[in-house]
Amino acid sequence: MTPAASALAPLFIPSPGQNVWHLGPLPLRAYALCIIAGIIVGMVVATRRWRARGGTSDGLESVVVVAVPAGIVGARIYHVITDYELYFGPGRNPVDALKIWQGGLGIWGAVALGALGGWLVARRRGIRFPALLDACAPGIAVAQGIGRLGNWFNQELFGRPTTLPWGLEIAPRYRPQGYEQYATFHPTFLYELLWDVAVVAVLLVVLDRRFRLGHGRVFALYVMLYSLGRFWIEALRIDTVNEIGGFRLNNYTSLITFVGAALVLVWLSRHRPGREAVVEEGAPGAGPGEPDEPEQADEPEQADEARETAPSASEEPSER
Incomplete structure (x- = not known):
């Protein structure tokens, strides 16, 4: 192709031509590999942050062993419930x-059931769950972004048709009814991936590092920021889902979780300032931050000491 022809050629993001490979009789599906990769990277991020706060790797791993499978089950349950007509x-x-x-996982179900499973283990291990x-x-946000690459391989959950240079090319067999004549669509998988990266940057670089947040406020901010992005990304998608009043069900979920997280954040900011000093019972050392309740001086004892060291009013000073 000549340079002039290349300049006139339409720009777009190609979709992978294959989403499963076979290692002998074992199928390796891109969707599953992306989820696994996301979990691994998210675990690395979470482990570094947890140890920096004074927790142990063993404590975190004991929670993750339960929370991750529970999260996957919860994600699937949420998807099946909200798209029951598919099954x-x-x-x-x-x-x-x-x-x-x-395919078919709902992040809201993953967070809900995964958090429940993690809380049960944390309670038994003496871990401060907030x-x-x-x-x-931040690790959850990273895992979500990487997991969205599975939608790219499956050519699913894309947005409305677009002629923008970053439009996603979709093969004819994956185009929904009524959109057969269009070739490129909004790459919502990419939008969410970039949004998740931005959420991580805001949480780690801007907010948590500057204000030393604790007691669940980082998580509340993550829920708020993700819900905000998911609301407008969801509005772009054209896959068939249940709607109420012209809005997709996930739009309502995003709105409800945003408001709920905002209320929790306000309450925590007023009643749980600072950051936990001890995050795990039996850990070698306490993490950085302020203690839950500042230690109060023993005022009676200090007063007695002051009276003992102060000169009596009846005594003459040795030197004038």
């Missing part, structure tokens, strides 16, 4: 609801 009803096979490798959430929040 139940005439012409549908309920068994397909178990085929997680075909502090753990703060340590894990």
